[in-house]
Amino acid sequence: MKITFCGAAGEVTGSQHLLECGRLKILLDCGLFQGSRAEAYFRNQGFRFNPADLDAVILSHAHIDHCGNLPGLFRKGFRGPIYCTAPTAEIAEIMLADSLRIQAEDMRYLTRKQPQHAPKLPALFDEEHVRQTARLMEPVRYGKWHTPFAGLRFRLRDAGHILGSAISELEFAERGETRRVVFTGDLGRRGLPLLRDPELVNGCDILITESTYGNRVHAPPGDLKVELLRIFRRAADIAGKVIIPAFSLGRTQQVVFFLNELANAGELPDMPVFVDSPLSNRLTTVYRRYADLLNDTVRQTLQADADPFNFPALTYVTTQQESMALNHRRGPLAVIAASGMCEGGRVLHHLKHCASNPNNAVVLIGFQAANTLGRRIAERQPRLRIYDREYPLLAQVEVLHGLSGHADVHDFKWWFEHLAAHTGVGQGFLVHGEPAAAQGLAGLLGDYCDTPPIIPKRGESFQV
């Protein structure tokens, strides 16, 4: 069989891996490459294969760098099934619809940069492509084997990365032989709030593993709740505002769940909390509906608390008027809003109004990429540029770690050990990581493989 690494090879976005065995062509993930606007636009326009020739896509989870170019695939002729878990199908549809808004902004920017009489740039895809893509999704249950084509069976296991995320196990039969392929998707961690631990799977001939934090050790997630309580108490004491920029998918629900636990325990100070993101509100509805796929702590909470994503002091803001009204409200209060790295969304308005008051706090959760406003806040730069105006940064800045959804060195070791102990690992490929992280993990994975692991370059193919 042949594997071609079409994206997320030597980098972390644009996950797309093509498996060809006999006459079958299966694509693992169809993510959007994310980078500078122009580079991303031109890369995402094309595919390294003919989409119409694919038999199916297996989708690991609903982050845009894994599902974001599915409508582009449809636009270029793909009409096969997209296998994923039920929550992934629902979340992906919401995320793809939301990505149209971001795409429109990018297109406006790129069009402005075009020479005057240049032909109009085509959109990557439109609303109708998103709708049609959603119709191709075929939800499958965790753990159940499916045989969609002669010569292939597969099943999905819980990856513990976000709700619905999956590890894929595929078994191809070719000339009387079975080749077993395992794709981690994005591998989660043990002990994350809301999520179950990643499932352990047995060995394989070919392992394709992510490596985002293949050279790091994370702080434990439990500390975050204690930190949030400290920050909320301070705000309550001095009538400050707490602004929490957070990703709408996963991060917001985890923070709300922690606050809900504090509220249930009677520890949360008396102050209103607002989730100000229509996207988060839609996604939280999916988390509620699939609470049975969340971890035991959530299920225990559900026995006494019908909605672990709501407590009396919490309001889900919907309209823009309500959002704007928050800017004139006195503290203490807390606002959780997207985007997580402060690159857009309603959080910018809250930052504009709050950043220059030392009684307020900005709470950044997790990694802030270079060249983002979030990174500048994390670095405590004295002045922030928001919507073409400068604001002195006088608010307290808190950078909290521990909620990363990606496995660290210890998690990988634990997961690889089981994989290797049960029938071993043949060839390993490391994807979805910056070079240093992938190399770090290659050293670890090498201990468990028959042959040295490979870090493929984008576009590289291997006969295995």
Ligand SMILES: [Zn+2]
């Ligand atoms: Zn992910």
